[in-house]
Amino acid sequence: NAGVTQTPKFQVLKTGQSMTLQCAQDMNHEYMSWYRQDPGMGLRLIHYSVGAGITDQGEVPNGYNVSRSTTEDFPLRLLSAAPSQTSVYFCASSSTGHLTGELFFGEGSRLTVL
Amino acid sequence: KQEVTQIPAALSVPEGENLVLNCSFTDSAIYNLQWFRQDPGKGLTSLLLIQSSQREQTSGRLNASLDKSSGRSTLYIAASQPGDSATYLCAVIPAGNNRKLIWGLGTSLAVNP
Numbered sequence: 001n002a003g004v005t006q007t008p009k010f011q012v013l014k015t016g017q018s019m020t021l022q023c024a025q026d027m028n029h030e031y032m033s034w035y036r037q038d039p040g041m042g043l044r045l046i047h048y049s050v051g052a053g054i055t056d057q058g059e060v061p062n063g064y065n066v067s068r069s070t071t072e073d074f075p076l077r078l079l080s081a082a083p084s085q086t087s088v089y090f091c092a093s094s095s096t097g098h099l100t101g102e103l104f105f106g107e108g109s110r111l112t113v114l
Numbered sequence: 115k116q117e118v119t120q121i122p123a124a125l126s127v128p129e130g131e132n133l134v135l136n137c138s139f140t141d142s143a144i145y146n147l148q149w150f151r152q153d154p155g156k157g158l159t160s161l162l163l164i165q166s167s168q169r170e171q172t173s174g175r176l177n178a179s180l181d182k183s184s185g186r187s188t189l190y191i192a193a194s195q196p197g198d199s200a201t202y203l204c205a206v207i208p209a210g211n212n213r214k215l216i217w218g219l220g221t222s223l224a225v226n227p
Contacts, residue, residue, distance in 0.1 A: 004157075040219070041219075042203075042217040042218065042219045042220075043203075043205075043215075043217040045214055045215070058214065059214075090157055090158070092158075102148075102160045102163060103148070103150075103158070103160055103215075104160070105157035105158040105159070106157050107155075107156055107157045108155075108156070108157050
């Protein structure tokens with residue numbers, strides 16, 4: 001049972017570089033989302049999607065892009081990395097949306113921007 | 115604006131003790147409340163979800179209660195074990211159109227053998 005798979009688990013970038021964090025789920029969930037987790041600030045929603053072709057912004061979308069071309073995949077793109085984007089990133093999915101359903105999380109991607 | 119608070123931030127107990135973790139929220143108009151567990155270096159695992167119309171949910175040694183009028187939820191862990199050591203987070207979904215999870219910062223629990 002793969003669940004929600006995130007890659008890479010660890011990444012070090014230089015300021016200004018771009019990269020994509022990958023997220024895939026094999027549970028046919030319609031809802032997918034990206035969070036970042038920082039000490040003392042809790043989890044903050046970056047972007048989310050309620051189905052293929054539909055995405056929307058969360059609390060902290062600036063500097064990040066997403067797309068949802070398939071139900072399974074929801075990549076998060078950092079356009080020009082900044083030290084403020086050093087964080088742990090989590091992808092989550094749910095079958096019934098975050099309104100009522102249980103959220104399943106990936107194990108996280110730890111990003112350091114120098 | 116909905117805010118979620120979890121006190122204490124950290125808790126250390128001996129094995130076998132029954133314990134209660136607290137979650138407070140400022141606005142009683144919620145859609146549901148969820149408790150999650152996070153192990154170090156890992157993602158979050160959903161433990162219990164309580165709908166606004168429910169008073170409690172149980173799963174094994176875990177029992178979560180919800181009192182909307184007082185803005186409180188408690189997670190009761192019976193007969194704690196070292197394997198229960200983790201950070202426990204609660205999150206609420208406010209009622210209304212902007213239904214996004216509002217997270218607490220968590221309680222870090224250490225159960226000592």
